[in-house]
Amino acid sequence: SQKIEQNSEALNIQEGKTATLTCNYTNYSPAYLQWYRQDPGRGPVFLLLIRENEKEKRKERLKVTFDTTLKQSLFHITASQPADSATYLCALLEGGYSTLTFGKGTMLLVSP
Amino acid sequence: DVKVTQSSRYLVKRTGEKVFLECVQDMDHENMFWYRQDPGLGLRLIYFSYDVKMKEKGDIPEGYSVSREKKERFSLILESASTNQTSMYLCASSPSGRASYEQFFGPGTRLTVL
Numbered sequence: 001s002q003k004i005e006q007n008s009e010a011l012n013i014q015e016g017k018t019a020t021l022t023c024n025y026t027n028y029s030p031a032y033l034q035w036y037r038q039d040p041g042r043g044p045v046f047l048l049l050i051r052e053n054e055k056e057k058r059k060e061r062l063k064v065t066f067d068t069t070l071k072q073s074l075f076h077i078t079a080s081q082p083a084d085s086a087t088y089l090c091a092l093l094e095g096g097y098s099t100l101t102f103g104k105g106t107m108l109l110v111s112p
Numbered sequence: 113d114v115k116v117t118q119s120s121r122y123l124v125k126r127t128g129e130k131v132f133l134e135c136v137q138d139m140d141h142e143n144m145f146w147y148r149q150d151p152g153l154g155l156r157l158i159y160f161s162y163d164v165k166m167k168e169k170g171d172i173p174e175g176y177s178v179s180r181e182k183k184e185r186f187s188l189i190l191e192s193a194s195t196n197q198t199s200m201y202l203c204a205s206s207p208s209g210r211a212s213y214e215q216f217f218g219p220g221t222r223l224t225v226l
Contacts, residue, residue, distance in 0.1 A: 043217030
């Protein structure tokens with residue numbers, strides 16, 4: 001069966017360190033993989049998209065990698081800040097479809 | 113600033129009531145979506161629409177219907193609300209024809225069915 005797995009346990013890190021979040025998938029062939037940020041009680045906000053033929057994408061302090069062999073995406077936040085504390089969701093889009101399938105998200109807590 | 117708005121942030125209804133959740137976007141997007149989000153289950157797609165008067169079932173359409181009479185407005189209807197429909201409901205929109213298909217979400221409606 002199809003599965004998207006994100007670490008259900010919260011990730012706690014110290015301010016200034018790099019946070020790395022993982023998204024693994026099974027039985028998907030995603031054309032695109034997206035990352036969203038969600039704050040408590042709010043809707044998700046789009047952060048980054050990476051295509052199947054791209055290995056890495058960067059935007060300011062954010063970096064996403066996509067390994068279709070390992071069926072995994074890593075999401076990095078460098079020089080993390082307490083304001084980065086939120087839940088981060090990955091979402092897959094398979095070729096030919098326009099609906100996203102979301103992972104359950106990983107909560108990130110950045111301590112001062 | 114692009115916007116997706118939802119009619120209520122919080123709603124309390126009784127079992128058996130008919131419930132309407134409204135979503136409006138000002139971005140002229142073709143695609144609109146309704147999700148529900150529950151702890152431990154994540155975001156699940158209820159219905160979506162590619163155009164006016166068009167609708168497609170998502171992963172969990174049972175107990176819900178939708179209406180899209182105008183491009184900017186997408187309504188989710190609970191014909192007879194039940195307690196297991198207590199949830200956070202999120203509306204989203206995206207432009208068609210764009211390869212990115214990034215979705216823009218509204219703030220959500222937290223529905224409680226008593």
